[in-house]
Amino acid sequence: MAQRYVRVKHRQGQIFYGLLQLNRSVAVFDAPPWQGGQLTELELEPDSYQLLAPCFPSKIIAVGKNYQAHAAEMGTPVPEEPLLFLKPPTTIIADGETIFYPPQSERVDYEGELALIIGETAKNCSTAQARSKIWGYTIANDVTARDLQKKDSQWTRAKGFDSFCPLGPWIVRELSIGAQLTTFLNDGSDPKQSSYLSDMVFPPDVLVAYISQVMTLLPGDVILTGTPEGIGPMQVGDQVRVEIEGIGVLENRVMAAASISDN
Numbered sequence: 001m002a003q004r005y006v007r008v009k010h011r012q013g014q015i016f017y018g019l020l021q022l023n024r025s026v027a028v029f030d031a032p033p034w035q036g037g038q039l040t041e042l043e044l045e046p047d048s049y050q051l052l053a054p055c056f057p058s059k060i061i062a063v064g065k066n067y068q069a070h071a072a073e074m075g076t077p078v079p080e081e082p083l084l085f086l087k088p089p090t091t092i093i094a095d096g097e098t099i100f101y102p103p104q105s106e107r108v109d110y111e112g113e114l115a116l117i118i119g120e121t122a123k124n125c126s127t128a129q130a131r132s133k134i135w136g137y138t139i140a141n142d143v144t145a146r147d148l149q150k151k152d153s154q155w156t157r158a159k160g161f162d163s164f165c166p167l168g169p170w171i172v173r174e175l176s177i178g179a180q181l182t183t184f185l186n187d188g189s190d191p192k193q194s195s196y197l198s199d200m201v202f203p204p205d206v207l208v209a210y211i212s213q214v215m216t217l218l219p220g221d222v223i224l225t226g227t228p229e230g231i232g233p234m235q236v237g238d239q240v241r242v243e244i245e246g247i248g249v250l251e252n253r254v255m256a257a258a259s260i261s262d263n
Helices: 068-073 127-131 146-151 156-160 204-212
Strands: 004-010 015-020 026-029 039-044 049-051 060-064 083-087 098-101 108-110 112-118 134-141 165-172 180-185 193-196 222-224 232-234 239-244 248-256
Touching: 015 039, 083 156, 108 232, 112 180, 112 204, 112 239, 127 204, 134 204, 134 239, 134 248, 146 156, 165 248, 204 222
Parallel strands: 060 222, 098 248
Antiparallel strands: 004 015, 004 049, 004 165, 015 026, 026 039, 060 083, 112 134, 112 222, 134 165, 180 193, 180 239, 239 248
């Protein structure tokens, strides 16, 4: 099994980065591992911490229509260059936390994706240089208010609600480009989404190089690499599960957000 790098909150309130052990204890680093953190003698017992999203980036850069079949189901051609947009860090939630269905929307969709974690500052990189900038990989759900995406002239509101970026449950350092991504709703055995990462139009190293020529990528930043075909709506009460071979499972339940009030 690949090593699983986690970020956790101890019951006393401290936040740590560490390695998840087979018995669910956590061997603690003295700093984020992509910043050179080293293992300490501290080990957290399995019942003493809460699993958080595995990083908290300065920015989340997402890529639209990066699978040909998904572009087709959206009724558009594949972009000639990567189509970029941003999600605020406040969208991030951890595995097991709640996706809140905003009252402004009547259709909220799942979008299972591979996420890249940047390990060192990247600016104006070539594709060859970009490969070394990817520190690891995790799972994301680029939750989208689809009706608001269609209504607005840009995607910030549709993609930017709090809780709209489940991320985790941990980071792995190595991943096969032939790994399969699948998305399930509730206890269904038939995936709503199923695709190989190799089906991406623009692979991870190309994305990192392209983005680095637009904005400087910082250690811990996250890139969402796009979703395959099969996107669809979630309802309040649904449980959405995104799996990527070689990483694991990211699972979150959908609940209604608080209504807008005049208070």
